[in-house]
Amino acid sequence: MRIAIGGFMHESNTFAPLPTDLRRFRDGSLTYGDPTVPVWQDAHHEVGGFIEGAGKFGYDLAPVAMAWATPAGPVTDEFFDHFTDALATGCKLARADGVLLALHGAMVTPKHPDADAEVLRRIRAALGPNVPIAVTLDFHGNVSPQMAETANILIGYQTYPHVDQRQRGLIAAQLLARAVKGEVRPVCHVAKPPMLLNLLGQDTSREPMAGLMRTAREMEQQPGILSVSLMAGFPYADVPDMGASVIVVADGNRTHAKAAADELANAMWSVREQLNVPCPRPEAAVHMALTSTKLPALLVDLGDNIGGGSAGDGTVLLAELLKQHAKGFVVVIHAPAAVEQAKSAGVGGTVDVTVGGSTGVLHGEPVRVRGMVRSLHEGKWTEVEPRHGGRRQNDQGHTAVIDLADGNQLVLNSLRMPPFSLGQLTSIGIDPKQARMIVVKAAVAYKAAYEPIGGEIIEVDTPGLTAINAARFEYKRIRRPMYPLD
Known part of the structure; x- marks a missing residue:
């Protein structure tokens, strides 16, 4: 079993004047092919989880490319096209049985307000409909329904501060390996309550967010539910899909995934006032x-x-x-x-x-x-x-x-x-x-x-x-x- 791994991660603040170009990614981290492994294998990051998963779940790695830059203004279309093409071409040439991809979920370019969905669209077009794709997303991703229609598996961080990234990468790797083996048939649904969450209220150690996270973990124990991700969203992006969301991955039953996602989204809505935290000047x-x-x-x-x-x-x-x-x-x-x-x-x-x-x-x-x-x-x-x-x-x-x-x-x-x-x-x-x-x-x-x-x-x-x-x-x-x- 051969799994392609890669990523393209940026949290784009559309109110920020500083564009994120090739130089900004070079200042952050930019690798192609095999050099991706030594850079990320020991990191407490989902790509580190992807790499560790090869030994745990029995697959061979095909490292494609990985890009990360400090949050700033939108990514330039020039760099976006270059790197997305590198990912799509690399995944196709790898002739992999599946793809593990680290995205942020709140990347924006001047042409693409939902840039992460566009990355997935191009990779899917290169691979065809039958190769399973598993994606990890930042807790602050502005997740769109289009992402769930293109990827088979979407897994979000569930801590803020984000200290569970490597663990979430391992979960994505395990589910993808099971999907390739035919043990599960993962399908996704994204529910989006009309909520912009105050960043302080997003703290997963603070109530009521902590309680919502406990509910998400309990829902994962239901038969047929493979994963539940409660996503806070990134409020500094003026894009149509900005805001909170719930992602549910179910085993072959999209109706089940939708029902579970809607249930947790309604629970978020019911405590919306408590999720806004005041502070002094x-x-x-x-x-x-x-x-x-x-x-x-x-x-x-x-x-x-x-x-x-x-x-x-x-x-x-x-x-x-x-x-x-x-x-x-x-x-x-x-x-x-x-x-x-x-x-x-x-x-x-x-x-x-x-x-x-x-x-x-x-x-x-x-x-x-x-x-x-x-x-x-x-x-x-x-x-x-x-x-x-x-x-x-x-x-x-x-x-x-x-x-x-x-x-x-x-x-x-x-x-x-x-x-x-x-x-x-x-x-x-x-x-x-x-x-x-x-x-x-x-x-x-x-x-x-x-x-x-x-x-x-x-x-x-x-x-x-x-x-x-x-x-x-x-x-x-x-x-x-x-x-x-x-």
């Missing part, structure tokens, strides 16, 4: 951090959530911390030009740098700071623990640590890097447990790394491309009505 949030006795206090910059496609150079919380004379904070800012200034000054040198505002003032006005260059780094590290995103090798580009007054530290990096790993700080000599306050540019994904060492968590309603309040955005293409907008 910056001034109040910083005051809370200053008076907190649970250290380090984590200020979660929701509007500049890099993992959601934001700029990573938001200054709203930095400016407020300076205004309120905070002491002992750590803030990471994407500031390539300031990094070059720090490199020119050298370790021990003094710099006056301006940070923020590189993509406009949506995330705050530029802030000028003065400090000493404490250290300079290449910005690479290896993460060995299960973390959101599942990546093992990380790179935030050339990085400078600037000592400000009052024990404050500003970390400047040259590649946008979500705070999914403590290695972002520990690899440059900062012990996060010793800080009084840390600004985390995320929503929930940071928790797998930061919650074990954090004190009080203060989620902040900051402005930006990933603002927690959906009313800040002008949607033109989504389905209406949509809760809570209507």
